[in-house]
Amino acid sequence: MNLIELRNLYRITLNDFSIRESDYHLNILLNEYFNLDFTFININPAHKLEESQINKILKSLDKLKNNYPIDYLINKKLFLDNEFYVNEDVLIPRPETEELVNWILEDNREIKDKKRVIDIATGSGCIAISLSLYNKYFETVGVDISRKALDVCKINKKRISSKVNFSEYDIREEKIFSEKFDIIVSNPPYLTLNEILTIGDNVKFEPKIALFAPSEDPLLYYKKIINFSKINLNKKGYIYFEINPLYIREINQILAENNLNDVNFKDDFRGKKRFLKITLNE
Ligand code: GLN
Numbered sequence: 001m002n003l004i005e006l007r008n009l010y011r012i013t014l015n016d017f018s019i020r021e022s023d024y025h026l027n028i029l030l031n032e033y034f035n036l037d038f039t040f041i042n043i044n045p046a047h048k049l050e051e052s053q054i055n056k057i058l059k060s061l062d063k064l065k066n067n068y069p070i071d072y073l074i075n076k077k078l079f080l081d082n083e084f085y086v087n088e089d090v091l092i093p094r095p096e097t098e099e100l101v102n103w104i105l106e107d108n109r110e111i112k113d114k115k116r117v118i119d120i121a122t123g124s125g126c127i128a129i130s131l132s133l134y135n136k137y138f139e140t141v142g143v144d145i146s147r148k149a150l151d152v153c154k155i156n157k158k159r160i161s162s163k164v165n166f167s168e169y170d171i172r173e174e175k176i177f178s179e180k181f182d183i184i185v186s187n188p189p190y191l192t193l194n195e196i197l198t199i200g201d202n203v204k205f206e207p208k209i210a211l212f213a214p215s216e217d218p219l220l221y222y223k224k225i226i227n228f229s230k231i232n233l234n235k236k237g238y239i240y241f242e243i244n245p246l247y248i249r250e251i252n253q254i255l256a257e258n259n260l261n262d263v264n265f266k267d268d269f270r271g272k273k274r275f276l277k278i279t280l281n282e
Pocket of ligand 1: 094101187188189190191199203210211212242
């Protein structure tokens, strides 16, 4: 099979994709798997692939057809200009989450003293690593309940030469955490099972533990993190959350119950209320 035949097979098989998307996916895979660059692909349509290469690229076609994310196929996802390693043990970093990180960076552009930051439910480590990379005053810790996610963090820490410390911690258990912080950030699992029909098909390959909040208490993680902040957040500290836009009313209720009234909500680029900043004044 030559490149042009392969391109056509991809276009026909991936009929949910536009031609452009299909070609783009194929080019990415040819580049990642066999080091064939985009120019080579374009100017050598008759180039024949070897048997083993064809097997590999057709296997991937099959997966893509079933909405398997290309990011898992190539084990890479770009997040704020850095390439993070991803696999099925972690959520694929989202562009919305880049906006959350940018908000924190923007708010702290002028600082001249060290700030201790914790990212709770860090997943691939993308928030923690980006924060520490783009603000030299941040001393950042990332925690997660999943050991497999922490293995991914370690790969990213090495790959992006980051100083972030990662450790295992289950926020639900409310165990003592010996350090205090100036900033808490979290993008915890916040989808609910009744949303499963309305969300994209590709999430079905992502870890449920990273996506879904407990049905009986969809805001459990927010409550636990607010509890954590009562002991582990320094005075004049901040909490930044990524939130589910469908739960604003309930989130406001939790804020009121905890006397947290210095709060700012922020829209994501899709115009949905996706982020929340809580300022603690005392
Ligand atoms: N933002 C993710 C999504 O929409 C959900 C991530 C999460 O639960 N924190 O798929």
